[in-house]
Amino acid sequence: MTTGDDVPDPLGGPRDAIRWFLRTEHPVVLFVREAASSALAVALVGMLLFSVSGVWPPLVAVESGSMQPNMEKGDLVFVMEEHRFSPEYATGETGVVAAQDAGEHDFRKFGGPGDVVVYKPYGNARQTPVIHRARFWVDAGENWYDRANESYVDAANCDQLRNCPAPHAGFITKGDNELTNDYYDQARGISSPVKPEWIEGTAEYRIPWLGWVRLTVSGTAAGGTVAPPVVV
Template sequence: MTHDQSFFGRIGTIDPGDIIIVKKSDIIRTRAEEENSGGAKRYGDWGDVVVYYPNGDELATPIIHRVCCWVEVNDNRYTVDSLGIRNESEITIPELGLYRYRPNHEGFITKGDNNLFSDQSCSICYQPVKQEWIVGKARGELPWIGLLKLLIWGHPIYSPEGWIRIGKASAPLDQWICFFLFFSAIVGVPLYLDGFRRK
């Protein structure tokens, strides 16, 4: 769920190397609901950002994406109340890349903020995300620290233009600068203070 922001302007968004604090919750607010009601923005936009297992597969890598809307299914008829779609034989939401969509069950339509289309319109998660597939909602971040893990074990995403690969990790240049400054301070300050006390 990376965001195109100004240089060093990524606090409050989720970027490669951020460790995300996740909170279990039964109440999930969709982007459409929050936008229509004037609710609070989270991580740069309306709606909760959730961590879920694609297609309910707990062995798969969890996905962290924004909840766009809820699809109700009743006798092969579909309703997306928050978008004014009611009792239709199929769902078309062009801005989410859904055309003549006919899901098997009800659930959330999700989308990464930097993706062109919803997870359900591509190979990420074909069916709507069921409530029981959701691990929790993103409720905080520890920026840059996760790059240390990615340096060693890597991650499966490609390196977009302008990203820098170090070790097995790939991230925007400013993320790497912040990472090295942060860890330099974590290591350097105690060493400096230890040397200062010995004098």
């Protein structure tokens, strides 16, 4: 049964009701139909990105300027599970290439040597993840003061340096911004050495500006560029 202009009567049964929903020009139904198709498109894109990256969410918004000039606040960054396509010279079985090991292999990401990782500070899932570069690996109990760049520590020896000796094995990390982040995360207590299980993935690509939508919705867009080095 049709109601004219080849639009089925919605009262003609389930099949006619579905055909009416797909063909009618009623403004309310049009709105619902467009909203549903948009949501489906977003879901399909999300599933595709997840299948490629292996992490959820696969896209994060940079909330501060701690990675400038290689990442800017408001960038949308694609994150991939760290073991996918990792080179054979990655640190142990972590899938991450540290900056101190990257030079001889000419391995660079976002304008610098080594991987940029997204990690949970102290392994705490309730804290906002940090996106910083993995600088070097330390073993449990290691005195890593002599391996550190003296410009990034405010101490004269290991005893005066936070997280030294290393309380456990993990990565020493740091933001690329030399003005606001001229220190290792571990030297300022942002996190202890980053354990492999704390890493949510490695940053692979960035899309400028698109992250501002997420920051605005989350209410973090008004923060300054010297805010804590985090992602949403």
